[in-house]
Amino acid sequence: MHLNPSHVLARLQRVVRDRIRPRLHTPVADVTVTAWRVDGDGEPVPVARALEADYTPFAIGDTWAPAWGTTWLRIEGRVPDTGLPVELVLDLGWFDHSVGGHAEGLAYRPDGVPVKALHPRNGWVRLTGPGAAPGLVAEDRTFVVYVEAAANPLLLGLPPFVETTWGEKPGPGEPEPYRLVSAQLCAFDPDVFDLLRDLEATGDLLPHLDTDEPRYWRVLTAVESALDAPTTGQARAALAGALAQPAHASAHTMTAIGHAHIDSAWLWPLRETRRKVARTLTNVLTLMETDPDLVYAMSSAQQFAWVQEDHPELFERVKQKVAEGRIVPVGGMWVESDAMMPGGESLVRQISMGKRYFRETFGHESEVVWLPDSFGYSGAWPQIARRAGYRWFLTQKISWNDTTTFPHHTFAWEGIDGSRIFTHFPPADTYAAEVTPAELKHAVRNFRDKAISGRSLLLYGYGDGGGGPNREMAARAHRFRDLEGTARVELGSPEEFFAAAEAEMGDHAPVWAGELYLELHRGTLTSQIAMKQGNRRAEALLRTVEYLAAVAAVRDGVAYPYDELEKAWQTVLLHQFHDILPGSSISWVHREARATYDALLDDLTGLVPGGGAPGRVSGWQVVRDVTPVAPVGNVLDNGILRAEIGDNGHVVSLVDLRDGRQLNVGDLGVLRLFRDEPVRWDAWDLDRHVFRNERALPVASVEISDISIKSTTKTEESRFVVTYSLTPGSAQLDITVDVDWQETEHLLKLSIPVGVRTLRARYETQYGALDRPTHENTLADEAQYEVCSHRFVHVGEPGLGVGVVNDSTYGCDVRRIPGGTDIRPTLLRAPRFPDPDTDRGRHTFRFAVVAGDETATRAAADDLNAPRLDGLADTEPLIELGLESGAAVIDWIKLADDRSGDVIVRIHESRGGRATARPHASFPATVTETDLLERPESPANGDGLILGPYQITTLRFSPIKER
Incomplete structure (x- = not known):
């Protein structure tokens, strides 16, 4: 032949x-459809309300719902006896792509129990036969199904990432409403x-x-x-x-795990994610009825908690599958957070609250950190993960690098302190596979550790907008279980994969040291600056409130506000999700988040014990504000620093009077405006060409007041005011930038050129600092042209150090210039997609230029970020840290999560060296060292703490009660 x-x-x-x-589907009977468009603004309503609504006739071809609206369909009929399974097949007006990215539906029984979700690749509800939804068909073979149809606009279906107003509801220029294309009973063969x-x-x-x-x-x-x-x-x-x-004996083995990476918010609001999670889980449970081998992994305690609250019957079915090992809670975090910008304590709470929820709800503790889609991974992660009880780490995003190719898929990741964690990147380069031969072939060809490993992970199922695995994917996985010409596919759990891969590699896993820097999406460090400011201020206020509440509880017996603080933390953790904090969601999400942050800060301030004068808690002591020194002409001088502001409104001279050194090189405090026109992902990307298109903003006027010097700058659209001041006895120049931002596709940086020559700059990260190059010797060096900094950047040379401290920014670049180094924090961007009005409005940023070493810079960062409160009583520190050698700090003080009244103290070495310290409590107590989840590890050393580089130590002080 x-x-x-x-x-x-x-x-x-x-x-x-x-x-x-x-x-595959043969029509066998018609159905009757009636509809109820949700009243008012079309927001989702409880199921009980929909079941009681007045439904009106609805025909094939009729339109339903405006963008973001909800329409309920009531579908009824009689199921004929065909000898084959019968399914209700619906087409709500879908496009055959973007699953989870536009219209979706959830089918309910007449008693309000959800049974099956509907999307373009899963538009059926089985009524009879194996896997049929129970309770839908009566003895006389009649049925009634209610469908909650969500008219989410197809934002991803637009020409790639163009300006759209559809991210708000209601919005002008709404897309055409969806049409009911078909609804019929079909025999399934x-x-x-x-x-x-x-x-x-x-x-x-x-x-x-x-x-x-x-x-x-x-x-x-x-x-x-x-x-x-x-x-x-x-x-x-x-x-x-x-x-x-059968497959060849040496064939690569892939562990296939059902999954649906569901963004907790992105091109849809938080309320829609609650529905997406329920839809996805109903599909997973339906598939498990006919596929006994399916294993499904789901992260994010918050998403489980939403289902528990919204759909208790569905949640009980989920709990049963968790008990059977079919649904595996993974990650152990509250949400899949951003992995660069949250503070160290925030990452600890992501884990502690997530793991506690999984443990108390399911009796399960995950051993794998699960962050496939975050935009880079701090070098602090390996230590945080290991000290929280994790063995393994999973991500995917580093495969998106735009400059270099990461050299491994399975490796030991070494953090800034030397801790290592076994880490895997699925070589299929996706966390939403469909189990196709092309994906399997790409994974095998792409896998970079073939010499020492023959295993990898395959996450399959529709993600981002949810949907999860469908029956087609599961059937493919079974056919590729042992088939010549492709990888072997095993259905299993994440833990089974990691245990096998780790055992296979043994001691031969290659080591990657330092952060996992994502060479992409650099703009997320700045986009939607209100998210960054809200997060930073919430973290700082929680630090103060938890400390003051612990003081009041230990010394005065005042009830510790456990419930209020837990609720506040859950709000902060949710908004650290990797499309909220990074600023890459639609305008609706960020509008709600701004309001949430405002309310949260008010609530937290209300928890501060009353009394006393205005002040802040800095260095675990109450500090009062000091009036800045008065300018003399255009000069600020406090006897330590002398700053001269020129007629151009910039600092033309900054001198350390202690040694006469000139700290600046050229004008300091220049605002630089860049044309920022991303090639692809507007809110996400900050492309190289941006830095070739800059202009310094000329100052329009300079004003000298009793306590400061102000320079004002304007463009045709925006206004900028830079204020300089010095306080008595301080080795730092304070800079405040007030902006009325009305730009489009532009970026704003503050230039701080200092007379320090160095090849590396130190950026604060969680529980330590990262050294990054100031040069571009290699492609990897050059790719780090915009990086993440927490509260400070420090540059130094022998005998001279300068730090730049901020109160709310994260994006930054540090580059070598003739005679020194230019430190340039990024203040604002103005991308068009997915929010065309990103950051329009007024913003305030505070910076400080600190003359001194890294310890002085860190202290200034503590002080600048400490929230100013109206009333604080003087108090002695609850816990003090006596340093005998090296550098170490107390990072956090709170009461224990178990509500025992014990005091938890988080300490870490802060300079990358070694330290010896002796903590002292102001109350009688026994001391135990714990892990990050406050589980005891060993009695504290009576001779004090000996800390390695950037080592984190958690101590539990149990008060000794008087008899």
Whole structure:
């Protein structure tokens, strides 16, 4: 038999499309549809309200809901006896792409219990036969199904990332409403379904086989024979031999895990994510009814908690599957947070609150950090993870690098303190695979550790907007379990994969030291600055409130506000999600977040014990504000620093009077405006070409007041005021920048050129600092042209150090210039997508230029970020840290999560060296060292703490009660 491969493949596509797939669902009966458009603004309503609503006739072709609105459909009919499973098949007006990115539906029984979700690749509800939704069909074979249809606009279907107002509700220029395309009862033919999957497994495999090998021609022959076969059964028999050939002994093994990476907010608001999670879980549970091998991994305690609150019946089914090991809670975090910008304590609370929820709700503790989609990973993560009880770390995003290719897929990741954690990047380069031969082939070809490992992970299921695995994906996974020409696919759990991969590699895992810097999405360090400011201020206020509440509880017996603080933390943690804090969600999300942050800060301030004068808690002591020194002409001088502001409104001279050193090189305090026109991902990306298109903003006027010097700058759209001041006895120049920002596609930086020559700058990160190059010697060095800094950047040379401290920014670049180094924090951006009005409005930023070493810079960062409160009583520190050598700090003081009244103190070495310290409590107590989850590890050393570089130590002080 002569075979023309291109002819066979073309014939296969035509036969499947026109002759086989149409036989999968055969219409057998019509249904009656009525509808209720949710009143008012179309926001979701409780199921009980929808069940009681007045439904009106609704016909095929009718439109439903405006953008972001909700319409309920009531579908009823009688199921005929066909001898085959019968399914209700719906098309709500879908596009055959962007699953989870536009219209979706959730089907309910008449008693309000959700049974099945609907999306473009899963638009059916089984009424009879194996896996049928229980309780839908009555004894007389009549049924009633309610469908909650969500009219989410197709933002991803726009021409790639253009300006849109559809991210608000209501918005001008709404897209056309959706139309009900079809609704009917169909007989489902499982034999046709299996034939389709057999043809996929063989036909889709052919392009990935070597045409010089017998395997290619035998598969091609089998496909041609199947297409010739007159019946479904004969066609499947023709393919059986090709599908029975086992994989090679050395074939790569992929552990396939059902998954749906659901963004807690992105191109939809938080309220929609609650519905997405419920939809996805109903689909997973439905699939598990007919596939006993399916294992599904789901992260984010917050998402489980939403289902627990919104759909208790569904949640009980989920709990049962967790108990069976079929649904695996992974990650152990409250949400899949950003992994760069949250403070150290925030990451600890992401873990402690998430793990506590999983432990108390499911009796389960995850051993793998699960962050596939965050935009870079701080070098503090390995230590935080290991000290919280994790063994493994999973991510995917580093495969998106735009400059260099990461050299490993499985490796030991070493953090800034030397801790190591076994880490894996799935080589399929996706966390939403569909289990196709192309994905499997790419994963095997792409896997960079073949010499020492033959295993990788495959996460399959529709993600981002949810949906999860469907029956087609699961069927493919079974066919690739042991098939010649492709990787072996095993259905399993994350823990099973990691344990096997770690055992296989043994001590041979390559080591990567330092942060996992993502060479992409650098703009997320700045976009939606209100998210950054809200997060930083909430973290700082929580630090103060928890400390003052602990003092009041220990010394005065005042009740500690456990519940209020837990609620506040959950709000902060949710908003650290990796599309909220980074500023890459639609305007609706950020509008709500701004209001939430405002309310949260008010609530937290209300928890501060009353009394006393205005002040702040800095260095664990109450500090009062000091009036800045008065300018003399255009000069600020406090006896330590002398700053001269020129007629151009910039600092033309900054001198350290203690040694006469000139600290600046050129004008300091220049605002630089850059044309910022991303190539692809507007809110996400800060491209290289941006830095070639800058202009310094000229100062329009200079004003000298009793306590400061102000310079004012304007563009045609925006206004900028830079204020300089010095306080008595301080070695820092304070700079405040007030901006009325009305730009589009521009970026704003503050330039602070200092007379320090160095090849590396130190940036604060969680529980320490990172050294990054100031040069561009290698591609990897050059790629770090915008990086994350927490509260400070410090540069130094022998005998001279200068730090720049901020109160709310994260994006920054530090580059070498003639005679020194230019430190340039990024203040604002103005991307068009997904929020065309990003950051329009007024903003205030505070900075300080600190003359001194890193310890002085860190102290200034503590002080600048400490929230000013109206009333604070003087108090002695509850815990003090006596340093005997090196550098170490107390990072956090609170009461224990178990509500025992014990005091928890988080300490870490702060300079990357070694330290010896002795903590002292102001109350009698026994001391125990714990892990980050406050579980005891060992009694504290009576001789004091000996800390390694950047080591974190958590101490529990248990008060000794008087008899």
